[in-house]
Amino acid sequence: MTTPFVEANGARIPAIGLGTWDLRERTCVRMVEQALRLGYRMIDTAEMYGNEREVGEGLRAFGIPRARVFVTTKVWPDHLAPRELERATKESLAKLKLSEVDLLLIHWPNPRIPLADTIGALCRMKREGFARHIGVSNFTVDLIAEAVKLSTEPLVTDQIEWHPFIDQTKVVEACRSSGLSVTAYSPLARGRVLSDETLRRIGVRHGKTAGQVGLRYLIQRGAIVIPRSSRPEGLAANFAIFDFELTPAEMTEIARLAHPRGRIVDWSGAPDWD
Numbered sequence: 001m002t003t004p005f006v007e008a009n010g011a012r013i014p015a016i017g018l019g020t021w022d023l024r025e026r027t028c029v030r031m032v033e034q035a036l037r038l039g040y041r042m043i044d045t046a047e048m049y050g051n052e053r054e055v056g057e058g059l060r061a062f063g064i065p066r067a068r069v070f071v072t073t074k075v076w077p078d079h080l081a082p083r084e085l086e087r088a089t090k091e092s093l094a095k096l097k098l099s100e101v102d103l104l105l106i107h108w109p110n111p112r113i114p115l116a117d118t119i120g121a122l123c124r125m126k127r128e129g130f131a132r133h134i135g136v137s138n139f140t141v142d143l144i145a146e147a148v149k150l151s152t153e154p155l156v157t158d159q160i161e162w163h164p165f166i167d168q169t170k171v172v173e174a175c176r177s178s179g180l181s182v183t184a185y186s187p188l189a190r191g192r193v194l195s196d197e198t199l200r201r202i203g204v205r206h207g208k209t210a211g212q213v214g215l216r217y218l219i220q221r222g223a224i225v226i227p228r229s230s231r232p233e234g235l236a237a238n239f240a241i242f243d244f245e246l247t248p249a250e251m252t253e254i255a256r257l258a259h260p261r262g263r264i265v266d267w268s269g270a271p272d273w274d
């Protein structure tokens with residue numbers, strides 16, 4: 001089965017990818033290989049996950065032609081000064097054993113380093129052929145506007161926490177108006193989506209689980225989703241979301257699950273921009 005794509009500022013990004021945070025060693029290699037076998041065509045990793053070697057090994061174990069898989073990695077906020085960003089990117093590529101990634105992201109903003117410097121270095125990575133596309137992660141509405149203004153190359157995504165328990169409408173609108181896609185991380189709210197009663201009830205109507213309903217909701221909102229699983233059955237379940245459609249009434253009901261304390265990824269250690 002071919003997955004749908006999301007188009008954004010010249011990039012064509014598979015609508016579902018495998019998230020790999022916390023997938024380690026042989027589990028990571030096996031899950032990447034198994035995901036590709038199931039039809040996933042995007043893998044999301046990061047310098048910080050410490051598994052780029054294993055992601056690369058999984059890609060080679062399956063033997064997929066390079067042009068048919070979309071690989072994203074991210075630069076950690078400690079490495080956003082231009083020289084550091086270049087070094088970190090080249091190290092990521094060496095670990096992945098790739099000559100370029102499809103998407104290179106700033107993992108988190110770092111207010112101690114001028115954004116203009118970081119964006120300049122990110123653009124250079126694209127121009128010099130180390131990244132086909134560039135983007136950001138954990139950027140707020142104001143930061144997106146600033147980054148877009150500073151960038152001489154198109155930014156193609158903002159990767160943010162998004163699942164039915166969090167309202168990201170403002171960031172999503174900011175991305176849309178500048179042509180960026182939104183990539184939803186922790187789309188299963190680290191498993192909490194699976195036990196939600198509303199999602200479960202809607203799922204029964206469609207012969208789907210609460211998790212599949214939650215992921216489908218994000219897809220119908222135009223997101224790219226990157227669920228993680230360390231089990232082949234989890235990978236398969238998360239991929240089986242393209243053969244049913246939620247009604248407008250169901251979409252509205254799911255949107256009502258969002259609440260102010262719905263965020264699960266801790267921002268307390270994140271740099272304060274205000």
Ligand SMILES: NC(=O)c1ccc[n+]([C@@H]2O[C@H](COP(=O)([O-])OP(=O)(O)OC[C@H]3O[C@@H](n4cnc5c(N)ncnc54)[C@H](OP(=O)(O)O)[C@@H]3O)[C@@H](O)[C@H]2O)c1
Pocket residue numbers: 018019020021022044045107137138159160184185186187188189190191194211226227228229230231233234235237238265
């Ligand atoms: N840019 C950023 O700052 C950032 C931050 C966080 C995450 N991310 C990215 O987003 C990816 C996904 O987010 P996440 O890893 O935080 O969490 P997630 O994908 O929302 O949830 C993963 C959890 O859900 C469980 N799960 C997955 N599929 C399941 C299924 N079909 N049935 C039952 N349980 C299931 C997994 O357990 P099992 O392993 O047992 O299936 C795991 O405990 C990450 O891996 C990473 O690539 C990016």
